[in-house]
Amino acid sequence: SAVISQKPSRDICQRGTSLTIQCQVDSQVTMMFWYRQQPGQSLTLIATANQGSEATYESGFVIDKFPISRPNLTFSTLTVSNMSPEDSSIYLCSGLGNEQFFGPGTRLTVL
Amino acid sequence: GEDVEQSLFLSVREGDSSVINCTYTDSSSTYLYWYKQEPGAGLQLLTYIFSNMDMKQDQRLTVLLNKKDKHLSLRIADTQTGDSAIYFCAALSGGYNKLIFGAGTRLAVHP
Numbered sequence A: 001s002a003v004i005s006q007k008p009s010r011d012i013c014q015r016g017t018s019l020t021i022q023c024q025v026d027s028q029v030t031m032m033f034w035y036r037q038q039p040g041q042s043l044t045l046i047a048t049a050n051q052g053s054e055a056t057y058e059s060g061f062v063i064d065k066f067p068i069s070r071p072n073l074t075f076s077t078l079t080v081s082n083m084s085p086e087d088s089s090i091y092l093c094s095g096l097g098n099e100q101f102f103g104p105g106t107r108l109t110v111l
Numbered sequence B: 001g002e003d004v005e006q007s008l009f010l011s012v013r014e015g016d017s018s019v020i021n022c023t024y025t026d027s028s029s030t031y032l033y034w035y036k037q038e039p040g041a042g043l044q045l046l047t048y049i050f051s052n053m054d055m056k057q058d059q060r061l062t063v064l065l066n067k068k069d070k071h072l073s074l075r076i077a078d079t080q081t082g083d084s085a086i087y088f089c090a091a092l093s094g095g096y097n098k099l100i101f102g103a104g105t106r107l108a109v110h111p
Helices: none
Strands: A004-007 A010-013 A019-025 A031-037 A043-049 A068-072 A075-080 A089-096 A100-102 A106-110 B004-006 B009-013 B018-024 B031-037 B043-050 B055-058 B061-066 B071-076 B085-093 B098-101 B105-110
Touching: A004 A089, A019 A031, A019 A089, A031 A075, A043 A068, A043 A075, A043 B098, A075 A089, A100 B043, B004 B085, B009 B018, B018 B031, B018 B085, B018 B105, B031 B061, B043 B055, B043 B061, B043 B071, B071 B085
Parallel strands: A010 A106, B009 B105
Antiparallel strands: A004 A019, A019 A075, A031 A043, A031 A089, A068 A075, A089 A100, A089 A106, B004 B018, B018 B071, B031 B043, B031 B085, B055 B061, B061 B071, B085 B098, B085 B105
16 A cells, blocks of 8 residues: 655644645555645545646636646645635645555644 | 535444445446544545445445445444544545545544
8 A cells, every 4th residue: 555645744824825735655656636624624625636737626726826746656746825824724645546545634724 | 526425423332333324426436435534633544345346344344335326334343442533435436536525424432
């Protein structure tokens, strides 16, 4: 099974700033995804990270707010831009190989 | 699009069996997953079932799939206090390789 790590594990940020979250998978996966879990809620898919091309965003999420990179098969970044308190959530990276695994999440608090 | 629904709360006595139910709408969903999330932790993949299977057993866990009714259940035998967590049902949306999550069922195990 794949192991997914994320950095940072948590952060507290000021309104208007941006944070980049890194995701590393220990083996090649066919697809990588970014999810958001707002407090007390289920997971919502933000986008599919495509290697070497623009990510595919779900309805309600846009590239300007959540730019995503995936330079190779095992690494991806998600940036939360121009943050507001409403962006306070857990952001989870996920990889799909034979099964779909999740990273431990990045707990973001925006003041 | 795919919609996944779960009951929100289940309380059981230690040693009893727990049954968590889930329904989904996309009949072309290929894989159905159960994840466990403990407080403050990420998502742990518990088990999954392919859509051409009716049942899968893995130690204390039994997954039943009724494809006709689009109903999935997770049975935990001999439930322990360490099983207290939120359990998420997720369906791999057919043709899109996206996991759609239910709202999660909070399982409380009491002595």
